[in-house]
Amino acid sequence: MRLTEIKLAGFKSFVDPTHIPVPGHLVGIVGPNGCGKSNVIDAVRWVLGESSARHLRGETMQDVLFNGAGSRQAVNRASVELIFDNSLGKTGGQWANYAEISVKRVLEREAESAYYINNLHVRRRDIADIFLGTGLGARAYAIIEQGMISRVIEAKPEELRIFLEEAAGVSKYRERRRETELRLADTRENLLRVEDIRLELDKQLEHLRAQADVARQYHSLQEQLRTTQNLLWLQKKREAGAARERCVRDIEKLGVELEAETARLRETERKLEELRARHHAAGDALHTAQGSLYETNAEFSHLQQQIQHVRENRSRVDSRLAALRGQLEQGESQLQAQRTSRNEWQQQQQRAQQQADACQVAVAAEAAQLPVAEQTFRACREQRDALQQAVAENAQALQLEQTRREHALKILAQLAQREQRLREEQAALAPPDSRELERMRGELAALEARHSDQRNLLEAEETRIPQLEQALREQGVVVDAAAQQATALEARVAALKQVQERIARSENMQGWLVSHHLDSARRLWQDIEIEAGWEDALEAVLRERLSGIGLGSLEQAQPWLSDLPPGKMTVYTAAVSAANAPVAVGGLEPLAAYVRCKNAAAGGALHDWLHQVYVVKDRHEGLTRCRQLPAGALLVSGDGHVFTRHSVNFHAPDSELHGVLSRQREIEQLTTQLAREQAQLATLRSAIAAAEAESDQRKTALNELRASADELQRAHHEAQLAILKLSEQAQRVAQRGEQIAAELAEIDAQSGHERAEHDAAQASSTRLDKRRIELQAQLAAAAGNYSQAEAGLERQRQSQQQAERTAQEASFHLKTCTAKIAEVDNAIKLIVDNVNMVRTGIAQHEQELGGLDDAPLNVELGQVMALRSQKEQALAAARGVLEATETALRQTEQDRLTIEQNLNPIRERINEVKLKEQEARLTEEQFAQQLADASANEQELVAQLEKGKRSGALQADITRLNAEIGALGAVNLAALEELETAQQRKNYLDSQSLDLNQALATLEDAIRRIDRETRERLQHTFDEVNRHFGQLFPSLFGGGQARLLLTGEEILDSGVQVIAQPPGKKNSSIHLLSGGEKALTALSLLFALFQLNPAPFCLLDEVDAPLDDTNTERFCDLVRKMSVNSQFLFISHNKITMEIANQLIGITMQEAGVSRVVAVDIEEAMKLAEEAA
Incomplete structure (x- = not known):
């Protein structure tokens, strides 16, 4: 990296x-x-x-x-x-x-x-x-900053060990070990905590198992109660269904009877109408018979018949009215009874509504009391749990203080043993002989004096050699500069010559020149010189003639007439000019005055070409004076513009010959300068060779002085080493004595500290024990409060359940009353319809009775009384038919009335059965809804229902089960869940305890492995760094010796001490070194660390x-x-x-x-x- x-x-x-x-x-x-x-x-x-x-x-x-x-x-x-x-x-x-x-x-x-x-x-x-x-x-x-050198040298041994650990790469091991120790401490703490929790869980599990048994019995009884209740609801549902089916069958049967009676009534009414028609026909026949015999008798008979008919109709109508009035009274009586029944059911409905509302209020009140009881229960439970936790924490703290007290006693015993060992070691310490040490120091002083003289000579030579080398370097710089200058001049001359040669050998002319042996011929620009500043003027006048080639005579060009050159080319006769020097005309200087021929042979041609060519300072002057020129004359300015009397030719550097004259002059100047530089370079190189020879001689002498100084140094080192060994022995004895005294003082201080820790732990244990008694008393009181709150919560739950059952019964009664009122309303409607129909019939018959008046007929009958005898036989026969018809008509009418009277009871029975069917259907739906609310499986319940078992037996079972549930008393319904949770937690803690023990063993093994690897790496690194330090120190100091020492026996916690002795010094401590020596010593140590473990950068x-x-x-x-x-x-x-x-x-x-x-x-x-x- x-x-x-x-x-x-x-x-x-x-x-x-x-x-x-x-x-x-x-x-x-x-x-x-x-x-x-x-x-x-x-x-x-x-x-x-x-x-x-x-x-x-x-x-x-x-x-x-x-x-x-x-x-x-x-x-x-x-x-x-x-x-x-x-x-x-x-x-x-x-x-x-x-x-x-x-x-x-x-x-x-x-x-x-x-x-x-x-x-x-x-x-x-x-x-x-x-x-x-x-x-x-x-x-x-x-990273070695300002001041770090002195800090490294003056660092404590423990601080130097940090550099050694970094070089060994064990800082990451240290970090891993520290993390492992932290994890180990956490693991031990977690293990103690887990063990305490496991003990507490064991106690909880015993209590929860007893509660769980009661809870299981409670759940079993509740399950039996729920099943029995479901069976009761199923039985009542089935009984209500059977009743409903019976009512349906009765309704169907009564409907059949009602339809049969209605059919008989319709048939009777049809017969009645037929008889009435026959009755009218018989009357007509009677009148026809009387009319055919006697007109008067016919009339009498007719009147008599009409009177009789009116009377009979009045009788019939009176009978019918009496029957209808009886039906009206009966209907009104039934209507009054139904209305009375409806009022009674309405009153029951109001009472049921009031009871249902009261029950709902009671349920709400009980439901409002339940959260209060639950809150009280939770508060008591939390108080009990908090006190249980406080008791556990108190026990844990008491155990911790007991451990601290035992640990203090153990440490005090170890300190006593260590103090005894140190005092025995202190008595066995023996310092070395001081006289032998003084003798060796005298010999060392003599060696140091000889070495100092030799060192002075060596330093003088070492001072002179850098001066010579500095002079050589300075001369080398000068030589390099001169060589660079000469090289640059050579390169410039070569480049310019290459350009000039390229112009002389044009590519398109090279073949022709070679074929005519003119490729090596000199060109005109090589044989002439011109003053600086007039090169463009000469180039503008001569143009391609600057590349002209001189010939002995123009006849040499005769063969070329048949083989013309491929480009522009000028040849001239190489003859010495005999003309006079150029003369100024009219104040105008000729251009030839600025031109000098290096080869006189080119003078003739150049004279011809520059004849009457004059120069002006600039193009403005040329334009002014061109009109004064004689015929054939030219004016040319310094920048190459050519003027004649009638024209101006502006010059531009478009020719490949541009600059050829200035380059040629530069080549000549640079060639002269290059010769001077090369001569000066040769002189400088000779001087450097002499200085190098002198430097080699002095280096040889210096090596001899160094060999002699090294010999004295070795002797000095041997003496110094012997003194160092005795000094170190004396120092170790003194240091060990001081360390023992310091350790004894530390043991005394630590013993006092541990005794104080022991006393503090004892006092804390006493305080914690008192606190334990107080907490246990508080826990007992909290447990009592918890039991009371739990019992109150159960009572509140039972009260709420009772209120809900009462509200359910009131709601069912309210539904029953509503159904009864609906049934009575239907019956009233049927009765009212029937009464209205009867009243309509009475009105019709009273109207008919009003139309049956026989007074006029009686008057008419008296008038035709005389005619009666004449018509009696016919009348008697007609009357017999009519009477027979009337008898049949009356009998038929009586049958109709009988049938109508039989219809009302059938309708009433149908209404009663419909009410029963509706009641049975509501009861069935109610129990079906209760089964659905209970999520009961009716198929399974049907299989469980014993054949022939009635509702009363099931209700007795429910009463028995409720009694058994009440006998159980207060039940912790969450005990099963708590037991399962606690058991799972117990299993988890058992597994965690096992894992923690395994992790504890793994971490302890990891620490031992880390210590072993760290010790090996540190020892190897110490040996390698010590070796590199011993090699680098003489290299930087030009001699001397240095090494590293461990201040303790265990390399993991011992410090590192630096022993450094520069050449010629027998210092006993690195603090006696000068600032420069300390810096070199620190650099030697740091570079030794680098050689072992090179950092990416420094x-x-x-x-x-x-x-x-x-x-x-x-x-x-x-x-x-x-x-x-x-x-x-x-x-x-x-x-x-x-x-x-x-x-x-x-x-x-x-x-x-x-x-x-x-x-x-x-x-x-x-x-x-x-x-x-």
Whole structure:
């Protein structure tokens, strides 16, 4: 895992978003004092989880926020992000599959820090887990800041052990062990709690089992009662169904009888109408007979017959009216009886409604009292449970105090044994011989004096050699600069010559020139020179003639007339010009005056071409003076514009010959300069060779001095080692004596503390025992209240059930009354209809009786009395027929009346049976609804119902079962559920107890395994670090020795002590070393940790400040070697340290209080310089 980038925003002086790339393995951070370089180190430490403001050079954690500066306002948010390249997948855990890992910390003012990994919010511990065991962390050895060197040297042995654990990678083991110990303590506490709960549950289970038996018996009786009640309802439903079916059959039978009587009535009425028709026919026959005999007798007979008929009709109508009036009286009597019955049922309905309302009020009142009783019950139960819990907690606390007291007694016994062992060891301590130690110290002083002289000579040579090397480096820089300059000149000349040769050898002309052996011929521009500034003027005048080739004579061009060149080409006669020097005309200078021929052979042609060609300063002057030119003359300006008397030819650099003259002059100048540079370079190289020879001689002498000094150093080390052994023995004896005294004092203090703990536990046990008695008394009272509340709740439930049954009976009676009233209303309606029909018949007969008046007939009969004798026989015969008909008519009428009288009883019986059927149907529906409300299965009930068993027997069974339920007394209906819950909890706690015991054994085994692995890793790491420390210390110091010692016998809790003796010193403590020596010692130790467990990157903050140049070079060599495995990001003001950096990152503070970054890649800069050379 490699650090690739650091991002800061709002952190201390980095107020703006800042990106610090870390591309290489050696990155230096440079800048003036106070510019904010160390803030980069603080940022890395902060994002890795540092929580101490003191280690971040602040007073509070809010001090990392930019607090404003100058015109800048304070910010409310700071963030630092580290980007790591994890393409090799070396990061463990869930982040191993990410090729890039981002670790970020954000802090807002007045808020807590937030940590992110790959933009996922995590804990600070998750950040620490990523770098656990890698040497990275908020206070690990991979971040070495200002002042940390002195803290490492002056650290206590226990503090140094932290670095050793980090290097060994056992910090994660420590964390695992701490977590395991916490889990072990939690497991033991949970186990004690589980055991206490199990004991309490055993007691509860015994009580609940007894209650559960009663509850089972209660449920069994309730089930029998419910079944018997359902059977009773089923029996009553079946009886009501049977009654309803009988009523239906009776209704059908009476309906048949009613239909038969109605049919007889209709038949009788038909016969009656026939007889009436026959009666009228007989009367007509009588009148016809009398009319045929005697008119008078006929009339008399007719009148007599009419009188008789009227009388008979009156008699008949009177009889019918008497019968109808009897029926009317009977109907009104029945109507009055039915209305009386309806009033009685209405009164019963009102009483039933009042009773039902009263029952509903009673049910509501009982229902309102039930929550009060339940609340009282729950309060008593909660009070009892709370006291039971308090009693259990008191017992647990009492057991804990007893354990504390026993633990204190055990500790006191162990302290007594330990005190005895220490006093025996104190008596056996013996210091070494002091005289032998003084003698050895004298020998060591003599060796130190000789070594000091040798060291002075060595230091003088070592001082001279860096000076020579510095001079060599400076001369090398000069030589490199001269070589680069010469190389640049050579490259420029070669490039210019290449351009000139390319112009001389045009591609389209090259073949023709080669065929005519002109490819190596010189061109005109190679044989002439012109003053600077007039190159464009000459190019504009001569144009392609600049590439002209000189010939001995023009006759040489005769063969070319048949083989013309493929492009423009000029040849001229190479002859010396005999013309005079060019002369100015009219104040105009000729162009030829600025041209010089390097080859005189070109003079003739050049004279012809430049004849009458004059120069002007600029094109304005040319345009003004062109009119003054003689015929054939030209004016040309310095930028190439050509003027004649009548034209202007503007010049543009469109020819490939453009610049050929200026390039040619530059080639000549550069060639002269190159010769001078090469001569100077040869002189410098000779001087460097002489200086290198002198440096080699001095290095040889220095090696001899070093060998001699090493010999003295070895002797000095041997003597120093012997003295150190005796000193250490004396020191160990003294230290052990002090440790024993301190331990005895500690034992005395601890014994007092344990005795105080014992007394406190004893007092607490007494107080808890008193509290136990009080709680038990309170628990007994609460248990009594609970039993009373439970009994009251049961009574309230029974009262509510009784009120509900009473309300149900009242509701049934109210429904019965309503049904009876409906039946009476139907009967009244039938009677009223019948009475109305009778009254209609009476009115009809009274009307008929009013029309039967015989007075007129009697008068008429007296008048025709004389005629009667004449018509008697005919009349007697007609009357006999009529009388017989009337007799039959009367008998038929009597039969009709008899039939009508028989219909009313049948109708009344039908109404009565219908009422009974409706009552039976309502009863059946009521019991069916009760069975449905009880969710009873009628098929199963039918199978259970004993054959022949009546409702009375079932009601007796219900009474018996209620008596048995009442005999049970108060029943805890929740006992079965509570018993099952308690039993499940008991089983769960038994399983949990087993699991906790197994977990306890597993955790104890895990701690032993962690201790074993930690001890092995720590011992191996200590040995390796001690070996690396012993190797790196002489490398950085140029000699000397150093090692690590354990202060105790157990490596897991013993400290680490540093023993360091620089060359020529026999110091007994590292505190006697100088600042630079302490720095090198600390660096040796930290780099030794690095070699064992290289961190992904290391931060060094001016650790080279106390070192001189020699030690700085050694330090830099070591850092360069170690950068193969780790990145180094260092802050330094030392130029030697800066030179090893692959990249330099500059920190500036141009704006007061605001840091900015300027990055410089040294390797890229070197490449650019090499390419330029």
